[in-house]
Amino acid sequence: MKPGQKAGGLINPDQKPEGLISPDLTRVMPYGDSLNDGAVQLSFTLPVPPGARAKEAARQLAEKMGLEQAQVVHMEGIDPRFTFFVVYGRSRHWVDYSIIKAPQAVKQVMSKQDVDAFIRTKFGRRLRIVGACIESDAHTVGIDAILNMKGYNGHKGLESYHGFEVHNLGAQVPGAQVAAKAIQVDADAILISQVVTQKDIHLTNLTKLVEILEAEGIRERIVLAVGGPRINHQLAQELGYDAGFGPGTYAGDVATFIVEELATRLETGTEQKGG
Amino acid sequence: MKPGQKAGGLINPDQKPEGLISPDLTRVMPYGDSLNDGAVQLSFTLPVPPGARAKEAARQLAEKMGLEQAQVVHMEGIDPRFTFFVVYGRSRHWVDYSIIKAPQAVKQVMSKQDVDAFIRTKFGRRLRIVGACIESDAHTVGIDAILNMKGYNGHKGLESYHGFEVHNLGAQVPGAQVAAKAIQVDADAILISQVVTQKDIHLTNLTKLVEILEAEGIRERIVLAVGGPRINHQLAQELGYDAGFGPGTYAGDVATFIVEELATRLETGTEQKGG
Amino acid sequence: MNKCREAAGKIVQETQKFIEAHTTTSVERAVARLLGIDGVDSQGVPLPNLVVEQVQQAGLLNKGIAYWLANGVLALGMTVQELAVRVGEGQVNLVKLPSQGIQQIREICAGLAVNTVKEISRQRSRREELLRELGEGQQPYLYVIVATGNIYEDVIQAQAAVRQGADIIAVIRSTGQSLLDYVPYGATTEGFGGTFATRENFRIMRKALDEVAGEVGRYVRLTNYCSGLCMPEIAVMGALERLDVMLNDSMYGIIFRDINMQRTFVDQYFSRMINGYSGIVINTGEDNYLTTADAVEAAHTVLASQFINEQFALVSGVPEEQMGLGHAFEITPELEDGFLLELAQAQLVREIFPKAPIKYMPPTKFMTGNIFQGQVQNALFNVASIMTGQGIHLLGMLTEAIHTPFLQDRYLSLENARYVFKTMRHLGEELEFKEDGVIQNRAGEVLLKAAGLLEEIAQLGLMTAISKGYFGDISRQPDGGKGLSGVIRKADSYYYNPFIKLFMRGRDE
Amino acid sequence: MNKCREAAGKIVQETQKFIEAHTTTSVERAVARLLGIDGVDSQGVPLPNLVVEQVQQAGLLNKGIAYWLANGVLALGMTVQELAVRVGEGQVNLVKLPSQGIQQIREICAGLAVNTVKEISRQRSRREELLRELGEGQQPYLYVIVATGNIYEDVIQAQAAVRQGADIIAVIRSTGQSLLDYVPYGATTEGFGGTFATRENFRIMRKALDEVAGEVGRYVRLTNYCSGLCMPEIAVMGALERLDVMLNDSMYGIIFRDINMQRTFVDQYFSRMINGYSGIVINTGEDNYLTTADAVEAAHTVLASQFINEQFALVSGVPEEQMGLGHAFEITPELEDGFLLELAQAQLVREIFPKAPIKYMPPTKFMTGNIFQGQVQNALFNVASIMTGQGIHLLGMLTEAIHTPFLQDRYLSLENARYVFKTMRHLGEELEFKEDGVIQNRAGEVLLKAAGLLEEIAQLGLMTAISKGYFGDISRQPDGGKGLSGVIRKADSYYYNPFIKLFMRGRDE
């Protein structure tokens, strides 16, 4: 560059180019170091030995995934038959963020006081909760975080609410046992936790429970919710649950959902229980 | 599971299921922990604030890239306007590995002795090489690894070959200077290195050099090769070079290419120089 | 330190009285296996279960299954396996057969037992031979898990890991297996979060590892779980199929699987006897406390449990060299100077159990979906391990919070550890902890609290202590939990189990 | 250690004689800027270049540009800037104007100079004020680069980094700028591997950082490169726009950019004077040796260069507290106990220059496309830094071998370092290195070799030593390289530069 040439475009310093900071929300693309550069990182293993052909295969795969200028930046044979790749590229794809909906079980989380007050006024009795980590799953930390007095991250669990009577059945509880307990205590809500997801075992377990509850004729009578690291509200609803809760859930979220849901049912005449 | 139920399928232990170890090479898919599970890891940043909608946007993007069961396993707001994601999913895509070609500049690398012997017998004179890291690029380690006596990883550089006379011009050499030097020493080959690739500066620099060489009328007379961490043979050819060399190249690779290429030209009558 | 050992000794001696007066269905099934029974009936029910159930239903298991089997063999003149098959077919009822002379019965048993014990010794010698021949990796051993649910995929993953430097391969069990009151049979391809522990699966993996060990010129150890309702049976399978390491804890099942404590105590005793004799290193499960409890507050409970596990191991004939006592790197990343506390604990355990191949577990509960940061957490864990010279180093996986390891996850973790271990190989020897500094003081504090805890437990008795929630904040009742119905009071001198003497004698020689 | 300092002192004194007898076009352009000239002509050529070239072409720059500008101001009765604009328009030739009295000229100059120097002092006070008001991060400071090539994207990236914990933001320059013999002008959006260093870009980033500093309640330092053919001019721009840190090395340009050594030595002297006076911390570039040389073999050359940089800094008025001497974590991961050598070096540098805010560079050349392993390499670098208490900690990026950092790369690196620094905060204080161990011995060895090297260089003279390839294995000739034509012998007492006294006095006060 000679002095006469300008170093880059000369721009009026007072006029910040707006595009840089306000992406078009109807066409949101990944961002690496420039708006809409589409920068994406990938890693995967292919069942082929390392070499120029393997590298090209990885590049082609990335291209099929919609990456332009895909660069295989790392290739390592991790076994005679397998090769690991790290790829960077520019995604052609975009999403229309402006129309994305991600329905949540709860809009506005109530405080513990408010929940208790709401229960007192609306129901005039304690609500009965049965909770469990079902079938082969023994990960109780999540459900305990929701149910136990102590709670999680400073958020007390449902046991600490005046308005709830909590029956925490613990780990590896067969679905039938959950149903039996719910019938025994005449539960208002059943809270399920599922953490292990390998080979979609959680879907199997959760579906099975719904079937049991239906067979026992109590599905309609109770609020049925599920939580876990790979659960979200939409998935839960697809599985026949009333609500689903993912990572970062606290007792307050599910408490709010339960009372609001029961109140709605009461109003629409679908809640039948007494005190 | 009751004792009567079998734990998984009962399989004849002597008959190893072949599919598990021999993937179909016409439909190669990523491998996580089971053949053809398509497991792929992604990470990227979107220019939207974190939240349920952002997570859903990330999931949709992964889906557009062809991932099934895409799981956003990590979401972190790294600025009020930007969110970082880690996603795992199962790629629907596959590549036909059986037909992949990845042409390389050299098929069979010759030893140093063989190259020298080849030069002695075929050309009967030393071949003259001009090397440089051109334009704004100052990364000389790569070109030095190829040219300098010392070489790289125990592979001596071209200077150590009897059959080459090497002129290493160093860093940030303008294209015009490369051409001048090549004319001055009546070079047989020009070796270029390009390391910085941001905003495709390497493409600009490399194209410019070809134009200069053509303008000087020497392009056809010399073997022109380029190397660098983001260079491969195909890209180089597209840019008008005779060969391209990527990471892990040693002097032997390029030496073999130069002598083979010059020999071919000699045979087909396109090489014109004397000793 | 001595106080701790004394108190733990007292605790174990007390419990040992109960243990020695009892047997369990799973101990007896293990005996049946040791006498030569294997396989399933036409419904897939394991034969050891069928024979033991038959005797138990008659209320006669208190004499020991060995007695009944030998009696049957004598009465019907067939092999034990044939006998079991007949039981399975409903053609024989063991307790209805005419009684044979007790002298003869014992002779038959002794003969069968010696054969099996010899086979176990052969496997032990084979291991020693291979170790001599091939050598082994440097400590800390690199230990990784495979957990695809499919034994054939596991083999692929395991062999790749070995080629990447792994010294120990653990085949993780499917969820739920620990609560099965039988051991599944055959090669299996459908587990959840792990692969079923079956004898055939053990065999397949053993063969695969021996193969790749030859290739890499390094003996590769195989690990499985000797835990749950079938502890002793799995110990038998492991002994016969030359497993090298077994997850085996005296209290894990009680606390984390709600298995009845009487059952667990009796089961662990016999299983450890077998492990001890087979030269198998046991791995205890103290790390599990820290997945629910806070690692800073509960550090002393880990140490206390290690002392108890040590004493239980000693009384069942497991030498110190086979005690892979467990602990874990589980302090929150948010704590300033948290690493100093991790170092203190790691160094403390290392010094208190100098001969034990301490098992060090990676961060798990503070791992997140941020796999990039996960690599860093695991790197610091690797640093702590090499600085303090741990024995068995379980590799943390960057995807811990996401899925059981992919092929590439294991490769990345192994690369991480190999680099850290190499570049810091002798760092521990170069450094001294400041006198009276944070690290030394922390170690002292943890030891002191452990001693206090152990003395309290010694006073209360172990069962009462557990029922009061002394471990993992979880309280279990002596009559609660799964498997109590399988606990049987021995018929004193009528009870017969030929293996106890053989295994315990083996140790004294 | 004392031997090293003495030898380095001698080396610098020798070179200083040459330096003080010369000026350069870039020193004079810096003076022009300090006197108030800014902007470009209609062709985009910077006015400081135009005025200096005009005088140089007349062969009269040996009196100093200050003389000619003041003369012009007096002769034409306009401001310096107006004068420069006219020169740009070809309407004025400075050397053709009637000579004014030398007394008046010096007065005019002194007046203009004092104004600028006051402005610089104001910026320095403003920095101190903001530091008092907002406070700052703990050392080691977290230093990250932005390098999008576009100043507006840089701002976005920089602000995000600060929110993630960064203490220092460096705007990396585009490739090639260091060889430009002028400073580009205005806001720029198209650089390669970096963003052009222009005064406007400095201003935009300074404003953005002050903004976000207020938000996070922590002063954020801004770094750029005072390096290349325009060293002194960039020093002026940095002083006026309140940069806080400047890459500024006495030999980097010679060795790594093939800039003429006479030019560099003269330029670095005046630029350091400005940096010193402005309270700007200089960062030296010894880390660069290790990107080409082997870190184990060449460790002592790093140390030797640090001693030389220290002495050059001292003679130009840079106090120790502003000397960010550079070194780097660049030992191959393949070397057993390599980390021990890294620790030895880091500790050594720390102890030899106790007041200097040592700049510690991350692994670069052994970084690969394996970003996951890159996180681990960077984690160990972070460990070494916190254990030895470095001052300025340049964050390694997991994508080092791939591209200049993405937004997420910086976030991941910051998270890495924040975690390591927190969990190991006082680890260094807890540990002692074994007497006579590997680490201590290595440190001793490196120091000894550095002393030997410095004494050899002192004997040879620095220019000869460089021409013999003593640094970075690269040999440069006194008459070779770029920019020699810009070196001018001062016309002894006729040479006039009002700033030297002002800046050097400022220091003594």
Ligand code: B12
């Ligand atoms: C702790 C732990 C254990 C402990 C469990 C102790 C206990 N009492 O829970 C122990 C050591 C026993 C264990 C064992 C096993 N584990 Co585990 N374990 C973990 C670990 C490290 C942490 C899980 C945890 O406690 N998270 C903290 C809680 C608070 O988070 P959470 O569960 O997501 O809960 C939150 C939300 O999801 C939600 N939530 C959850 N449930 C519910 C319910 C309701 C109603 C609501 C409203 C909300 C809600 O709210 C909670 C608070 O915000 C994870 C790895 C990891 N870092 O995530 C592996 C992990 C979950 N385990 C795993 C596996 C495979 C196992 C084993 C099967 C391994 C084996 N084969 O031996 C065993 C067997 C367990 C079994 N039978 O299920 C895998 C699961 C893989 C998969 N995706 O399928 C993981 C991911 C580890 C891995 N990468 O392999 N484990």
Ligand code: B12
């Ligand atoms: C060392 C280094 C430097 C040194 C260079 C010293 C020197 N004399 O070369 C210094 C410190 C000076 C430097 C400076 C800069 N660097 Co630099 N540097 C690196 C680093 C760490 C290593 C590069 C290297 O030496 N690799 C080793 C060699 C052996 O590998 P190689 O070049 O790929 O060569 C092999 C093959 O590619 C091939 N090959 C290469 N050339 C040729 C030619 C032929 C003919 C053949 C046959 C083969 C061949 O064979 C070689 C041997 O196998 C990389 C990061 C990294 N870890 O890769 C960054 C990196 C290359 N640098 C980078 C940048 C941006 C810069 C700067 C522009 C930063 C700045 N703005 O100040 C400056 C300016 C330099 C300039 N003007 O070009 C970026 C480039 C980003 C991009 N993709 O565009 C990188 C990737 C770092 C980063 N992430 O930001 N750098």
Ligand SMILES: Cc1ncc(COP(=O)(O)O)c(C=O)c1O
């Ligand atoms: C001692 C012990 N046994 C068993 C297990 C495995 O659990 P499960 O009971 O589900 O097989 C663990 C967990 O790590 C353990 O530490």
Ligand SMILES: Cc1ncc(COP(=O)(O)O)c(C=O)c1O
């Ligand atoms: C002192 C110094 N100046 C400048 C640079 C940057 O290089 P360039 O000359 O390309 O601006 C570096 C590189 O890190 C450096 O250390």
